Every structure is written in C-alpha cells, then in structure tokens.
Amino acid sequence: MSYRISSIDFEDFILSSNECNCWQHNIPNNLGVIKSNKQIIEDNIFMFKTSASINKKLEVKSFSKVSGLCIAINLEDDVIYTDNSNNSKLLFKKDEILIKYVNSYDGSIIFDNFTKTKSLCLVIRDSFLEKYFFNGLNNVKVLKRNFQNHISTNIKKSLASYKTKILANELYNSPFEGDLDTLYLQSKAYEIIYSEFKDIFNLNKENICTCKKVKFNSLDIESLKKAKELILSSQKVYSISDLSKEVALNEFKLKLGFKELFNTTPGSLVLQARMQKAKELLSTGDYNIAEVSSIVGYKHQQSFTVAFTKYFKVNPKELIKNRTYYF
Structure with missing residues (x-):
C-alpha cells in the first residue's frame, strides 16, 4: 500500500x-x-x-x-x-x-x-x-x-x-x-x-589512485562478506593478517574491498569487535585487565588500556571499580 x-x-x-x-x-x-x-x-x-x-x-x-x-x-x-x-x-x-x-x-x-x-x-x-x-x-x-x-x-x-x-x-x-x-x-x-x-x-x-581499478569477482565478494561476518560474530579476535588467510583474500584486496563494499575498514571493525569483547569480559568480574588484554589480542596491557579508554571514554580500572557502565 x-x-x-x-x-x-x-x-x-x-x-x-x-x-x-x-x-x-x-x-x-x-x-x-x-x-x-x-x-x-x-x-x-x-x-x-x-x-x-x-x-x-x-x-x-x-x-x-x-x-x-x-x-x-x-x-x-x-x-x-x-x-x-x-x-x-x-x-x-x-x-x-x-x-x-x-x-x-x-x-x-x-x-x-x-x-x-x-x-x-x-x-x-x-x-x-x-x-x-x-x-x-x-x-x-x-x-x-x-x-x-x-x-x-x-x-x-x-x-x-x-x-x-x-x-x-x-x-x-x-x-x-x-x-x-x-x-x-x-x-x-x-x-x-x-x-x-x-x-x-x-x-x-x-580514492585518488593512479593505478588501474581493482575488480572484485563474485568469489572475492563472498570472501569479503565472510570476513565481515567473522569479525562481528566469531568468538575469536582476528588480526588483519589472520583474517586475510581465513577468507583466502590478500590484505590489499581485503582493505580495498571493505571500503568499496562496506564503506569502512577491516581495522575499524576489528577494533569494534575487540572492544566489545573486552567490555563483556570485564563486566563479568571473572577476569582482570591483564587477562582481558591478552584474550582480545594485545601484547601489552598499557596499549589495551589506552585503546579501551579512547573507545569507551572510561578507564578499564574505573569500570571494574564502579561496576557501572555507560556505553
């Protein structure tokens, strides 16, 4: 109607x-x-x-x-x-x-x-x-x-x-x-x-590029969709390198394809997945910051703390201390 x-x-x-x-x-x-x-x-x-x-x-x-x-x-x-x-x-x-x-x-x-x-x-x-x-x-x-x-x-x-x-x-x-x-x-x-x-x-x-336009065939597009799904739904936190191997698509095509198809970058989605996973783990009270940092793929706790604070505008220590979330 x-x-x-x-x-x-x-x-x-x-x-x-x-x-x-x-x-x-x-x-x-x-x-x-x-x-x-x-x-x-x-x-x-x-x-x-x-x-x-x-x-x-x-x-x-x-x-x-x-x-x-x-x-x-x-x-x-x-x-x-x-x-x-x-x-x-x-x-x-x-x-x-x-x-x-x-x-x-x-x-x-x-x-x-x-x-x-x-x-x-x-x-x-x-x-x-x-x-x-x-x-x-x-x-x-x-x-x-x-x-x-x-x-x-x-x-x-x-x-x-x-x-x-x-x-x-x-x-x-x-x-x-x-x-x-x-x-x-x-x-x-x-x-x-x-x-x-x-x-x-x-x-x-x-988008200013002097190279020839990269073409994506149907298999490439399916690989890109699979990569996005893996980032957002999988329990595993992927690096760009791991994600590239998982969907059998080189890193250049992976990054360019995300911009062409989803108007974002795999790095942005990976960061989102990491931060959401970290928030869920910290909110359970079963893990400390060092453990969560390692689980979501950070080698150094300080790097994780900086990324978490920038993303959520709250320090993970304060989150654990107060157990009050404003996301």
Whole structure:
C-alpha cells in the first residue's frame, strides 16, 4: 500500500525560519503517525528529529524542497528509502549514517509492519558548505552539476561510528531548555559535522589512485562478506593478517574491498569487535585487565588500556571499580 504526503503545511515546516517548529501527520485508517521537530542550530544548519509509528507495511511518498547537505542517522528500526532523482533504492539500517547532497527530495520511505522509527537529520546550507566543505573535495563540479539538475548525490552510507551514535542520541534527547539547550545542541551538532567532514575528506583523498581499478569477482565478494561476518560474530579476535588467510583474500584486496563494499575498514571493525569483547569480559568480574588484554589480542596491557579508554571514554580500572557502565 502506498500513501502520498503532499501537505502545504509540510512544505512550510521544512522551509520556515521559525526557531522551533513541530509537524505531525496522522495517516488515515489508523495506519500510523509521523512526527518531526525542527530546530535551528545556526542560520545555515537545521536539525530535524523525526519519528514514525506505522501499523502496516506502507510506502509513504513525499516531495519537499529541502536543499543542502543532509547528514541522517537512523536510531531505530530499518526502513527503505527510494530517491526518484537518482533512481536509487537503499536499506537504511539502525545505527547507519547516510549523507546526501540534495536540491529537493522526491521519493518514498517504505515501512514494514509495526515499524517504529527514530532518526536525526542535520541539513547544512550552501554558504556553510562553501566555507567549510567544498574546498576539501575533488569532485565538487560533479556534485554541483547534479545539484543544479536536481539529482541527489549519495556521498556516504555506512555504520555510524560509536562517537557519532552517542552524539546523535544526545542531540535527540537533549535534557536542557532555553539558551543552555541552544548551546548544547550547537556543540554536539558541530562535533558530528566536523567528524563526518573529516572522514569524507580522508576518503576523498584515498580514492585518488593512479593505478588501474581493482575488480572484485563474485568469489572475492563472498570472501569479503565472510570476513565481515567473522569479525562481528566469531568468538575469536582476528588480526588483519589472520583474517586475510581465513577468507583466502590478500590484505590489499581485503582493505580495498571493505571500503568499496562496506564503506569502512577491516581495522575499524576489528577494533569494534575487540572492544566489545573486552567490555563483556570485564563486566563479568571473572577476569582482570591483564587477562582481558591478552584474550582480545594485545601484547601489552598499557596499549589495551589506552585503546579501551579512547573507545569507551572510561578507564578499564574505573569500570571494574564502579561496576557501572555507560556505553
């Protein structure tokens, strides 16, 4: 079943310059409700906190004149986005980040039965982008040409970093009001923007390659998928070298394939797996720090402590001492 949102009120909500604006749409026949709250971070940055509760499998179509760089983080159930401007259709999973440069949006969101979604989106306008974003890219002409032709450009889609997920949830659930709330939202939003711009610039530089494009056949792709599954689900903590041997794919193809297929690196996923494993072991109270360090593959306890503290923002000694976890 499909349903189109074409309300003038929705367009007014998107484009208005009110400091805080709320919008709600009840879908007929008790199919669900969609709510959104807009807050202005600064003149060229808008934040949208959107939630939906849908009772039946449904495709909601909409058109809006939202314009700029959109940084969206999905905080709850999976949905499918379609974009008619570039003929794309993608699954937007929980804890994923999607960054698009758009001049208008004409597409749909496909919800499954009894779906509850929650997402945060920062929309950044061109004057801010001219100052801080475009100079860091190599393909600005293509980006702007697509924009002028009302073709959306997907810049990044991947699992959000641990830091970005925390920041997005803090933005969505701000505990403050008034001027303190404004300051709180600005600090968190700027941190996300800085982190994502930096990541995009780094990827942009790494994608400059004078060598011939590496091709991945079906066996390579299966090996890459197996490698990702091993990292995330196996009890063993893999090194890149071990993982390469396990899936019979050389390290160069493994690293490049992760960027091409999953928009991340095997090292990032290995670190995530190590830290989560360490957290679980420490939380049992059955292991000391030296034992956990060895189990998750660190030769030196100090190296483990530094990595753990940087990842979780808490020292493992304090975690053991307090037995209180804020992850």
